[in-house]
Amino acid sequence: MKSAFIAEHQRRYAVQRLCGLLGVSVSAYFAWRKRPPSRRARANAALTEQIRSVHAESRGTYGSPRIHAALRQQGILCNRQRVARLMRRAGLRGYDRRKRRPVTTQSEAGLPAANGLARDLTAERPNQKWLGDLSDLDTDEGWLYLASLEDVFSRKLVGWAIDVQPTAALTQQARTMAFEQRQPQDGLLHHSDQGRHYTASDYQAQLADAKMIVSLSRRGTCLDNGMQESFFATLKTECASRAQARRAVFE
Numbered sequence: 001m002k003s004a005f006i007a008e009h010q011r012r013y014a015v016q017r018l019c020g021l022l023g024v025s026v027s028a029y030f031a032w033r034k035r036p037p038s039r040r041a042r043a044n045a046a047l048t049e050q051i052r053s054v055h056a057e058s059r060g061t062y063g064s065p066r067i068h069a070a071l072r073q074q075g076i077l078c079n080r081q082r083v084a085r086l087m088r089r090a091g092l093r094g095y096d097r098r099k100r101r102p103v104t105t106q107s108e109a110g111l112p113a114a115n116g117l118a119r120d121l122t123a124e125r126p127n128q129k130w131l132g133d134l135s136d137l138d139t140d141e142g143w144l145y146l147a148s149l150e151d152v153f154s155r156k157l158v159g160w161a162i163d164v165q166p167t168a169a170l171t172q173q174a175r176t177m178a179f180e181q182r183q184p185q186d187g188l189l190h191h192s193d194q195g196r197h198y199t200a201s202d203y204q205a206q207l208a209d210a211k212m213i214v215s216l217s218r219r220g221t222c223l224d225n226g227m228q229e230s231f232f233a234t235l236k237t238e239c240a241s242r243a244q245a246r247r248a249v250f251e
Contacts, residue, residue, distance in 0.1 A: 003032040008089070048086045050076060055092050059248075063087075063094025116215035117191040123153035127184035130158065132192035134171055137245045144245050147174040147197070149190075151182075158182050162249060164242075171197040172206065179210060186211035193217045 006018040006029055019026050037045070054070045055062055062070070064084035071078060087093065123129050129152040137144040147170035148160040159178025161170045190212040192198040199216070207214055 126153045129189045139242050141242045144242050147171045149178040168197050189213045191215040
């Protein structure tokens with residue numbers, strides 16, 4: 001363990017100094033360096049490369065819990081503590097952007113909150129249930145706003161609009177794009193939160209004209225629209241610039 005610590009820090013400090021501090025002779029340290037790596041060390045090196053690959057695919061956003069989950073999905077068995085330890089050694093960490101954000105969910109009074117989705121995030125066919133959301137993306141160049149509609153069946157965005165201002169036109173553009181591309185049959189369930197852009201009379205009139213079923217989350221209950229919340233939670237960690245945010249949405 002002492003020799004491994006010296007090897008890890010010898011780029012910053014002289015080997016002689018580290019050996020003296022830890023009570024290891026310089027000759028013993030270099031003898032240790034000449035020995036072939038142990039099976040455990042080789043396994044850690046291989047796992048570290050797999051961690052780097054997952055971390056890179058997430059654009060540097062995943063922390064140890066999500067990397068651990070991704071590795072398990074690939075059939076790589078390891079515990080989360082080991083993943084966290086190897087990430088620290090490799091200087092890898094998830095990206096957590098915590099800044100004060102503008103409020104995008106404000107209700108327009110007068111519309112009853114009927115939750116027809118009831119947290120049932122399953123669908124038997126495309127265009128059976130759409131989830132709508134308007135969220136802010138914090139970039140180094142300022143806020144960006146994304147309105148989107150996600151198909152529960154395919155878990156893909158079927159309509160979206162993005163701009164530097166959270167205008168009512170965003171949600172309308174996302175709905176129009178989804179409707180023109182998918183041409184859904186009557187009775188599609190449209191679920192969203194109670195944000196003013198979704199409860200506005202103009203938007204509700206569009207849904208009525210398309211014979212969509214309106215479903216609204218309860219106030220303060222983000223799990224009612226959990227699939228969209230999960231999508232935005234990942235997306236928000238990927239946006240250093242507005243151009244990068246637009247590319248991430250397109251991908």
